[in-house]
Amino acid sequence: MSTARTGDDRTRVVVLAHEKFPERAKTATGVLKYADYDVVAVLDRDNPGTSASDHRRDLPDVPVVASMDDAPEADALLIGISPIGGAFDETWRDDVRTAIEGGCDVIAGLHYFLTEDEEFAELADEHGVELNDVRKPHDDLTVAEGRSADVDADVVLTVGTDCSVGKMTVSLELVEAARERGIDAGFIPTGQTGIMIAGWGNPIDRVVSDFTAGAVEEMILEVGDDYDVLFVEGQGSITHPAYSAVTCGILHGAMADAMVLCHVDGREAIHGYEEFEIPPVSEYVDLYENLAAPVHEGSVVAGALNTSRVEGDDAAREAVESYSESLGAPATDPVRFDADEILDAVLEET
Amino acid sequence: MSTARTGDDRTRVVVLAHEKFPERAKTATGVLKYADYDVVAVLDRDNPGTSASDHRRDLPDVPVVASMDDAPEADALLIGISPIGGAFDETWRDDVRTAIEGGCDVIAGLHYFLTEDEEFAELADEHGVELNDVRKPHDDLTVAEGRSADVDADVVLTVGTDCSVGKMTVSLELVEAARERGIDAGFIPTGQTGIMIAGWGNPIDRVVSDFTAGAVEEMILEVGDDYDVLFVEGQGSITHPAYSAVTCGILHGAMADAMVLCHVDGREAIHGYEEFEIPPVSEYVDLYENLAAPVHEGSVVAGALNTSRVEGDDAAREAVESYSESLGAPATDPVRFDADEILDAVLEET
Numbered sequence: 001m002s003t004a005r006t007g008d009d010r011t012r013v014v015v016l017a018h019e020k021f022p023e024r025a026k027t028a029t030g031v032l033k034y035a036d037y038d039v040v041a042v043l044d045r046d047n048p049g050t051s052a053s054d055h056r057r058d059l060p061d062v063p064v065v066a067s068m069d070d071a072p073e074a075d076a077l078l079i080g081i082s083p084i085g086g087a088f089d090e091t092w093r094d095d096v097r098t099a100i101e102g103g104c105d106v107i108a109g110l111h112y113f114l115t116e117d118e119e120f121a122e123l124a125d126e127h128g129v130e131l132n133d134v135r136k137p138h139d140d141l142t143v144a145e146g147r148s149a150d151v152d153a154d155v156v157l158t159v160g161t162d163c164s165v166g167k168m169t170v171s172l173e174l175v176e177a178a179r180e181r182g183i184d185a186g187f188i189p190t191g192q193t194g195i196m197i198a199g200w201g202n203p204i205d206r207v208v209s210d211f212t213a214g215a216v217e218e219m220i221l222e223v224g225d226d227y228d229v230l231f232v233e234g235q236g237s238i239t240h241p242a243y244s245a246v247t248c249g250i251l252h253g254a255m256a257d258a259m260v261l262c263h264v265d266g267r268e269a270i271h272g273y274e275e276f277e278i279p280p281v282s283e284y285v286d287l288y289e290n291l292a293a294p295v296h297e298g299s300v301v302a303g304a305l306n307t308s309r310v311e312g313d314d315a316a317r318e319a320v321e322s323y324s325e326s327l328g329a330p331a332t333d334p335v336r337f338d339a340d341e342i343l344d345a346v347l348e349e350t
Numbered sequence: 351m352s353t354a355r356t357g358d359d360r361t362r363v364v365v366l367a368h369e370k371f372p373e374r375a376k377t378a379t380g381v382l383k384y385a386d387y388d389v390v391a392v393l394d395r396d397n398p399g400t401s402a403s404d405h406r407r408d409l410p411d412v413p414v415v416a417s418m419d420d421a422p423e424a425d426a427l428l429i430g431i432s433p434i435g436g437a438f439d440e441t442w443r444d445d446v447r448t449a450i451e452g453g454c455d456v457i458a459g460l461h462y463f464l465t466e467d468e469e470f471a472e473l474a475d476e477h478g479v480e481l482n483d484v485r486k487p488h489d490d491l492t493v494a495e496g497r498s499a500d501v502d503a504d505v506v507l508t509v510g511t512d513c514s515v516g517k518m519t520v521s522l523e524l525v526e527a528a529r530e531r532g533i534d535a536g537f538i539p540t541g542q543t544g545i546m547i548a549g550w551g552n553p554i555d556r557v558v559s560d561f562t563a564g565a566v567e568e569m570i571l572e573v574g575d576d577y578d579v580l581f582v583e584g585q586g587s588i589t590h591p592a593y594s595a596v597t598c599g600i601l602h603g604a605m606a607d608a609m610v611l612c613h614v615d616g617r618e619a620i621h622g623y624e625e626f627e628i629p630p631v632s633e634y635v636d637l638y639e640n641l642a643a644p645v646h647e648g649s650v651v652a653g654a655l656n657t658s659r660v661e662g663d664d665a666a667r668e669a670v671e672s673y674s675e676s677l678g679a680p681a682t683d684p685v686r687f688d689a690d691e692i693l694d695a696v697l698e699e700t
Contacts, residue, residue: 241495241563242493245602246562279644294627
């Protein structure tokens with residue numbers, strides 16, 4: 001784990017997004033929207049001289065420059081795009097070299113590990129900077145000790161009815177909403193994009209299966225005393241034919257005090273596993289709570305419904321209302337509307 | 351995966367257990383008791399000229415010899431002991447070399463990988479034999495597809511209230527008991543010792559967490575059409591603070607038709623995690639069945655109680671009776687008594 005988190009001296013980051021910014025640069029835009037970093041520039045050789053906010057209204061006013069040579073002083077370069085297959089694009093080599101020579105750490109989520117690139121490894125060594133391949137689990141991971149509940153922060157976990165229902169986004173929206181209320185909220189990333197956004201974290205789906213809970217616990221113990229509330233990014237679903245192991249390990253490793261159940265409106269079967277029906281949401285509440293209880297009692301206190309496919313806010317509100325009733329708890333779509341109702345429910349419980 | 355399973359031409363195996371046979375050679379004795387192999391000799395330089403059955407009544411009459419030079423012809427050498435830390439003991443080198451030169455595969459469950467030993471790798475290549483490091487997950491593992499229920503065999507999974515409650519032993523006793531009744535029963539190993547005994551299998555606790563269910567499914571698809579019943583070795587417990595991810599992945603990957611709940615009489619807290627109580631056994635039945643159901647319906651049809659710490663058979667029968675009542679299903683201690691009651695319940699369900 002590396003690089004800094006929120007504070008008075010936030011890490012200054014340059015985000016590389018050549019030729020794909022913003023629509024094909026999800027990590028870059030995620031970092032701009034949600035990360036703790038002070039993003040000082042976006043690298044896009046197609047759009048020098050513009051601002052990120054020119055390209056999308058919800059992005060901050062950050063200068064877009066053509067190369068690392070034109071970027072302001074920074075602490076780290078973050079690779080904010082990923083070609084199919086996670087390869088390293090050789091047209092980025094000059095920027096990475098310039099960054100390292102200028103004393104920048106480099107953060108990447110590629111399958112191609114920068115630490116195994118001979119030139120970068122030697123150069124990083126020479127300049128005393130860190131190459132952080134976030135997809136590579138570190139070597140000291142081990143089994144959980146069951147100690148996550150000992151930290152000062154309350155722990156909130158996003159859980160889901162399926163994969164790709166918005167658990168990371170909901171977690172990040174809750175962090176933002178809590179911070180807006182002056183609450184010292186932290187984010188525990190568990191997947192590649194979450195880790196890129198946070199700038200640290202363990203890629204839970206890539207660790208040795210015996211260490212699944214332990215890799216979550218390690219993160220919570222590391223920062224849990226520094227925050228009032230931690231929002232842990234969930235993965236998969238406890239009913240998923242392939243990924244439930246990761247979900248279960250996060251559930252028990254996080255020892256969450258409260259859970260937020262995420263769902264996509266209208267989804268009736270597991271994505272990509274269409275013969276597996278998604279059970280009623282009330283069943284998920286029982287499954288998550290009953291499975292959590294022997295390790296740590298935690299309740300599903302609210303729901304987050306992804307209504308991105310619902311046309312019109314009125315219909316979306318109806319969908320949310322119906323979801324809330326099935327769940328027996330407050331619910332909303334925190335992206336379409338805001339996260340207040342979920343946050344209220346979370347704060348009441350914790 | 352490699353080497354053969356039961357059949358008319360069983361793999362002839364020499365088991366290495368120098369200086370530790372039988373009491374400190376659990377893998378060797380497990381292989382002698384349960385494996386599908388035709389064990390043709392045990393290597394123990396301390397006891398040449400004896401028989402395994404001289405040392406322990408429950409072991410078969412297999413000659414003990416001093417070295418590979420004295421062993422009868424075989425297809426494989428299996429390392430049946432493991433020093434602390436899983437290192438390779440250099441006093442074994444001559445035996446391994448002789449085995450390879452004689453055309454034997456070598457099966458080992460050490461942390462030290464024989465495939466990474468330069469001499470052995472070259473020698474194995476030269477002689478066309480396989481070095482099988484069972485602790486090393488193979489490279490082609492991937493995510494589950496949810497297809498384990500498609501095989502011809504019924505699938506029975508041992509589940510537990512904790513680690514080290516006897517899931518492997520119960521599975522193997524059930525395989526034996528079923529075979530004695532003429533049922534074509536197979537064993538799906540999931541841990542190191544089970545794999546050593548079976549001579550093939552994926553070490554589920556060492557695979558990438560995303561592939562936990564997939565690594566179980568791969569084994570079931572590979573052999574599931576060759577048997578009437580498959581007994582899958584469970585791992586950990588669904589309430590374990592550290593290992594539940596592995597348990598959950600096996601549960602969903604196996605898609606079991608029936609489960610056998612294993613417990614140690616008198617154990618009240620998770621072993622090594624004493625602040626975590628073991629919930630009532632009826633709660634385990636609900637947890638396992640409810641968690642299994644969205645992927646594949648399966649019932650806990652019987653219980654296996656480890657009464658090794660109970661003095662006297664009468665007291666053990668009382669303990670079993672009480673366990674059966676709590677469980678609401680037949681139960682016994684298949685090691686102390688026999689596996690018939692469990693097998694009857696399993697066969698009735700599947």
